[in-house]
Amino acid sequence: KAGVTQTPRYLIKTRGQQVTLSCSPISGHRSVSWYQQTPGQGLQFLFEYFSETQRNKGNFPGRFSGRQFSNSRSEMNVSTLELGDSALYLCASSPYGGVYNEQFFGPGTRLTVL
Amino acid sequence: TQLLEQSPQFLSIQEGENLTVYCNSSSVFSSLQWYRQEPGEGPVLLVTVVTGGEVKKLKRLTFQFGDARKDSSLHITAAQPGDTGLYLCAASHNYGQNFVFGPGTRLSVLP
Numbered sequence: 001k002a003g004v005t006q007t008p009r010y011l012i013k014t015r016g017q018q019v020t021l022s023c024s025p026i027s028g029h030r031s032v033s034w035y036q037q038t039p040g041q042g043l044q045f046l047f048e049y050f051s052e053t054q055r056n057k058g059n060f061p062g063r064f065s066g067r068q069f070s071n072s073r074s075e076m077n078v079s080t081l082e083l084g085d086s087a088l089y090l091c092a093s094s095p096y097g098g099v100y101n102e103q104f105f106g107p108g109t110r111l112t113v114l
Numbered sequence: 115t116q117l118l119e120q121s122p123q124f125l126s127i128q129e130g131e132n133l134t135v136y137c138n139s140s141s142v143f144s145s146l147q148w149y150r151q152e153p154g155e156g157p158v159l160l161v162t163v164v165t166g167g168e169v170k171k172l173k174r175l176t177f178q179f180g181d182a183r184k185d186s187s188l189h190i191t192a193a194q195p196g197d198t199g200l201y202l203c204a205a206s207h208n209y210g211q212n213f214v215f216g217p218g219t220r221l222s223v224l225p
Contacts, residue, residue: 004156035215043157043202043215056212090156101145101206103213105156 002026004093004106012112018079021109025072025093031055032074033103034066037088049074078111086113117141118205118216126222130192135219137203138185144206146186147213148177151200160188193223 005024013019025032033056034046045058049068066076072093078085088110092103119138127133137146145164149157161170163179163186170177174197176189190197200220204213 033213042217043204045213045215048212058212092156101213102159102162103147104159105149107154107156 004091004104006089006091006106006109008109009107010110010112012114013081014114015081015083017081018077019081019111021076021078021089021091021111023074023076023091023093023106025074025091026104029093029095029104030072031094031096031101032068032072033092033094034074034076035090035092036060037090037108038086043090046076081113083113085111087111117214118203120201120203120216120219122219123217124220124222126224127193129194129223129225131223132189132191133193133221134187134189135201135221136185136187137205137216139205140184141205141207142183144183144208146179146183146203146205148186148188149202149204151202151218152198157200157202193221195223195225197221198223 007022031050033048035043037043046060047066048056052068063079068074088108090105090108092105094101094103121136147162148160151157161177166181166183168179174191178187200218202218203216206213
């Protein structure tokens with residue numbers, strides 16, 4: 001099986017712009033979660049989508065949004081970019097959730113905001 | 115607020131040595147996972163533990179979930195340079211959803 005893919009791998013934007021990141025989960029996986037990773041805050045949960053519905057949400061401002069399509073692919077959007085949004089954005093897919101919710105991470109998109 | 119603490123923050127050892135890293139919280143979790151992350155890559159899941167007192171082994175790695183499900187440890191026997199990486203623990207209150215990650219232990223194994 002192909003792993004989780006994320007595009008683009010690297011992105012440079014300026015303050016005030018918006019950005020859309022894409023994640024293709026492992027075939028058959030219905031849950032996609034997004035995380036932000038920074039040196040100062042570590043890995044922080046953004047949100048999770050399951051069968052096209054947002055099931056869980058972390059503590060991030062409304063500038064961060066996402067969606068999931070019927071083929072389970074997911075996109076994450078950040079509007080009005082701030083310097084502090086510079087981070088590695090990771091998505092993780094899992095088959096169905098549950099207590100053994102085994103998450104498989106993609107390589108991430110490195111976003112730099114200038 | 116960091117709900118999960120990991121110690122030590124950094125660890126540098128020689129090949130062949132043994133080591134233990136820890137993940138602690140004041141909260142009770144329904145499940146806990148350990149990941150290893152290498153530079154430029156996403157974290158890779160090593161193990162999931164759900165039962166208090168549970169011990170799982172993965173080759174030279176031994177994982178233990180505390181009896182009260184508030185803490186966990188990862189023990190590596192005879193460390194190798196390939197074990198180098200950032201070790202992250204992640205825990206869930208609600209059965210596999212809303213995982214919270216610890217800050218990680220950065221391990222360096224020198225040949």
